[in-house]
Amino acid sequence: MISLKPDDRKSEKADREAENDGSRRAFLKGAAAVMAIAPGMTLYAYGTKDAVAKPLDEAATRKNRWGLLIDAAKFTDADVDRCVAACQKENGWKNTGHPLTDAQWIRRVNITNKKTGEHFSLPMMCQHCAEPPCADVCPTGASFRRDDGIVLVDKHICIGCRYCMMACPYKARSFVHEHLEDQKSYAPRGIGTVESCTMCVHRVDEGRQPACVEAAPQGAMVFGDLNDRSGKLAQLVERVATQQVRADLNLDPGVRYRNI
Amino acid sequence: MKSVVILQRLILMLVMITFSGAVLPGVVGHAAAQPAWMPKPPKAVGGKCDADPKWMRKWHMKALDHKRDETMHKGIRTRKFSLKNCISCHAVKDDNGKYITVRDERHFCRTCHDYAAVRIDCFDCHASRPGDKMDKAARAGGNPHENATKMSSVIRKGDTAMADFHKYIAGEGK
Numbered sequence A: 001m002i003s004l005k006p007d008d009r010k011s012e013k014a015d016r017e018a019e020n021d022g023s024r025r026a027f028l029k030g031a032a033a034v035m036a037i038a039p040g041m042t043l044y045a046y047g048t049k050d051a052v053a054k055p056l057d058e059a060a061t062r063k064n065r066w067g068l069l070i071d072a073a074k075f076t077d078a079d080v081d082r083c084v085a086a087c088q089k090e091n092g093w094k095n096t097g098h099p100l101t102d103a104q105w106i107r108r109v110n111i112t113n114k115k116t117g118e119h120f121s122l123p124m125m126c127q128h129c130a131e132p133p134c135a136d137v138c139p140t141g142a143s144f145r146r147d148d149g150i151v152l153v154d155k156h157i158c159i160g161c162r163y164c165m166m167a168c169p170y171k172a173r174s175f176v177h178e179h180l181e182d183q184k185s186y187a188p189r190g191i192g193t194v195e196s197c198t199m200c201v202h203r204v205d206e207g208r209q210p211a212c213v214e215a216a217p218q219g220a221m222v223f224g225d226l227n228d229r230s231g232k233l234a235q236l237v238e239r240v241a242t243q244q245v246r247a248d249l250n251l252d253p254g255v256r257y258r259n260i
Numbered sequence B: 001m002k003s004v005v006i007l008q009r010l011i012l013m014l015v016m017i018t019f020s021g022a023v024l025p026g027v028v029g030h031a032a033a034q035p036a037w038m039p040k041p042p043k044a045v046g047g048k049c050d051a052d053p054k055w056m057r058k059w060h061m062k063a064l065d066h067k068r069d070e071t072m073h074k075g076i077r078t079r080k081f082s083l084k085n086c087i088s089c090h091a092v093k094d095d096n097g098k099y100i101t102v103r104d105e106r107h108f109c110r111t112c113h114d115y116a117a118v119r120i121d122c123f124d125c126h127a128s129r130p131g132d133k134m135d136k137a138a139r140a141g142g143n144p145h146e147n148a149t150k151m152s153s154v155i156r157k158g159d160t161a162m163a164d165f166h167k168y169i170a171g172e173g174k
């Protein structure tokens, strides 16, 4: 199902070197800039604005493009499961023992080389495409891309036709079949509508990280603003070879991977 | 003969309209004078309402509708007219001190909506009672008007309800 196309043709070795080189240079730069003011503060000084709280009354704008970089090499199966559990807890969805119809905002994708037995896994969720096919096919406009790149379902106008579920190449969406009660106040979800990963939009608006990122191993998932060239995510994406899942579809996903 | 019947009905209608017009505004808020058939919405637990209760009775659906679009599509998360705050402030407890859901007919929204036979589907997706910490914080008070934002959506021509609403939001006229 997943065909992978590297974003650029750097070999992995070159890519690692570039990363080391880049961070060393950035480190020196950062150190130089900050040392003069406050020696010893270097490390903090260069945690740039990866997530900034938006004033409550301000609309999301195209200035930002929120995204994720997921390093599959840093995940074990159990790590991925912890991310899934964190998402369930945060957004209030769960498995009810009906795998065909249960909600699924994020899942573990296992990749095994049958010849060599090599195995790895990665978390897979809505890839928050710049050109989301779900929004293209939605007859009501319920499926849409927020100005800051987060793809959402407006359940007020979703009619539950599920076209978007079929259009999504990542199988990222699911349908709510049952009556629900006591949903999270910041993550409303209900019968007859389609849902998917919201990139924890309620957290992003507050300047916090998505729940899965918090639950992932150190550095395995980087959340940030792809448009902010001084931010950690944009710098990483610029420096290292990242991959898009189904890059052949030209959807320009906001979620990028490494080492898959 | 037929015209007499029609005339009678017209008069009856007129009387009914006058009657309801005179009685409804009079009884709301005067529990003692309230006839038994009137809905009795439970008292809110929070502080001041986001708007004049009289206005809210008439326009709450417009306010919620507007806020929902602002929040869903633009990420504007001010407290004013947020359903979460309405739910927190108008939460009703049962005899055991537990918050009731909309399945219970004593639920704030149901007291009127059952009476008016207007089915709402808000609670298909939204929780109908306070749940998490954020709700508790919201209930703890503060001025719901803080961070009130100037709403900027287009007012549809001829949509006087919406125009009224926007005037209200902008603080012109109550």
Ligand code: SF4
Residues within 6 Å of the ligand: A134, A137, A138, A139, A140, A141, A142, A143, A153, A157, A158, A159, A160, A161, A162, A163, A164, A165, A193, A194
């Ligand atoms: S299920 Fe809802 S969001 Fe998906 S295409 Fe249909 S109306 Fe749009």
